[in-house]
């Protein structure tokens with residue numbers, strides 16, 4: 001006999017727990033099913049542990065630069081990778097424990113451990129346990145994509161998940177994929193003291209960003225001793241003298257690359273392949289992501305998909321916003337929509353890249369009349385005072401509506417500074433609101449009005 005619930009949430013990532021809480025509070029008998037660790041990717045193998053490692057790496061970097069700031073460290077700067085990992089485990093483990101305690105304290109919510117598979121549009125099997133529900137919310141996330149590279153099965157390789165168990169320093173870390181995951185690991189391991197080589201298939205790093213952002217990021221990484229190989233189209237692996245031997249280029253340069261470890265960071269695949277979705281009629285796209293409408297409903301009545309699995313966002317904040325959208329529509333009679341959301345994210349190298357809205361490339365392709373303002377961080381007082389003038393600010397404005405279209409801020413605190421543009425963009429106010437506003441000195445943000453006062457038409 002199946003156990004019946006008013007609502008079932010599959011996956012306790014970034015949308016599942018807050019949604020289960022709201023559903024339970026509204027009086028619905030709710031179950032949340034998790035097959036591994038509550039908190040999902042962000043808490044256990046994504047944002048939280050990686051940013052904790054970025055924090056350790058930043059201190060190592062700052063300690064090595066101490067003399068430039070007139071600070072003497074007697075003795076060499078050493079990184080104890082076991083302690084680095086222990087600190088990461090404490091922060092990430094603490095977050096996981098908090099999510100667990102939160103779920104266990106929810107009214108009307110039962111946590112069920114195990115892997116869920118659909119047996120029908122309103123029924124599930126969780127390792128032999130039959131469950132039914134009137135409403136089912138899919139929040140199953142994604143995992144590292146591991147392509148079928150020649151010889152990869154002959155070597156030990158790492159993904160963002162298995163990297164979390166590292167408590168020693170690789171001699172030479174080879175990172176396949178020069179995008180968000182690859183670059184954050186590249187800089188942090190270089191700062192920990194490893195030799196690092198990034199191997200990217202495209203002709204530049206972070207191909208979604210503007211070319212000037214890609215080259216400035218490459219310069220930052222190379223300036224710290226990371227080796228970057230772009231245009232690497234023909235990869236093959238075999239065991240080698242250091243651990244792994246890689247063939248990168250089959251045409252021009254046949255010299256193999258020897259590394260002690262290899263990290264595969266070439267994108268994500270959705271966890272829909274083990275959900276038995278064929279029993280539901282839910283539509284997925286060619287890459288396996290669930291197709292949803294603007295309010296996150298699938299094509300099957302009573303089934304929603306939230307978070308990375310719906311391909312409408314690939315970040316923790318977009319996943320959490322998915323929860324807000326579903327809860328607002330279902331429980332608050334508030335018709336919030338995905339298309340109300342503005343794109344924003346960070347790349348947490350140091351200094352970080354903050355991004356909102358359109359890139360320059362997208363603005364040029366939009367057909368709009370576009371104005372652009374830029375400023376190198378070498379002309380930002382705060383950056384000079386704090387000794388990090390790498391990067392630049394770039395803001396794009398619609399010449400006709402005066403709306404801010406997008407921005408890239410690569411530079412110290414760029415991930416924070418850029419967010420001061422967001423309320424203006426959500427409020428659909430002209431850039432002049434900001435360019436006329438007085439900001440605090442000496443900060444990076446105080447230069448945003450200056451940049452906006454020097455807008456020029458895009459050529």
Ligand SMILES: Cc1cc2nc3c(=O)[nH]c(=O)nc-3n(C[C@H](O)[C@H](O)[C@H](O)COP(=O)(O)OP(=O)(O)OC[C@H]3O[C@@H](n4cnc5c(N)ncnc54)[C@H](O)[C@@H]3O)c2cc1C
Pocket residue numbers: 010011012013014015016033034035036037038039040041042043045046047048050051114115116117139140141142160181271274275306307308309313314315316317319348
């Ligand atoms: C290395 C790394 C760094 C990142 N850094 C950032 C960052 O700095 N900022 C940011 O915004 N984003 C970052 N992200 C992205 C962010 O982690 C994800 O976008 C976010 O966690 C997605 O949340 P989700 O709830 O959709 O999925 P997840 O967090 O993956 O949660 C899905 C959950 O569902 C469970 N599950 C899957 N299938 C089943 C099943 N059949 N039955 C039961 N349970 C199931 C999984 O075990 C998992 O717990 C990072 C990602 C990675 C990999």
Ligand SMILES: NC(=O)c1ccc[n+]([C@@H]2O[C@H](COP(=O)([O-])OP(=O)(O)OC[C@H]3O[C@@H](n4cnc5c(N)ncnc54)[C@H](O)[C@@H]3O)[C@@H](O)[C@H]2O)c1
Pocket residue numbers: 147176177178179180181182184199200201202205206207232235265266267268314315345346347348
């Ligand atoms: N700061 C953040 O918010 C943050 C940090 C890490 C990850 N994430 C999320 O995780 C997602 C996945 O990140 P990612 O960096 O793994 O993937 P990605 O899809 O952003 O980039 C994959 C990279 O690998 C390259 N690549 C693909 N195939 C290759 C091959 N055969 N050889 C060499 N290079 C190859 C691509 O050209 C691309 O540069 C992102 O979309 C992002 O949303 C976010």
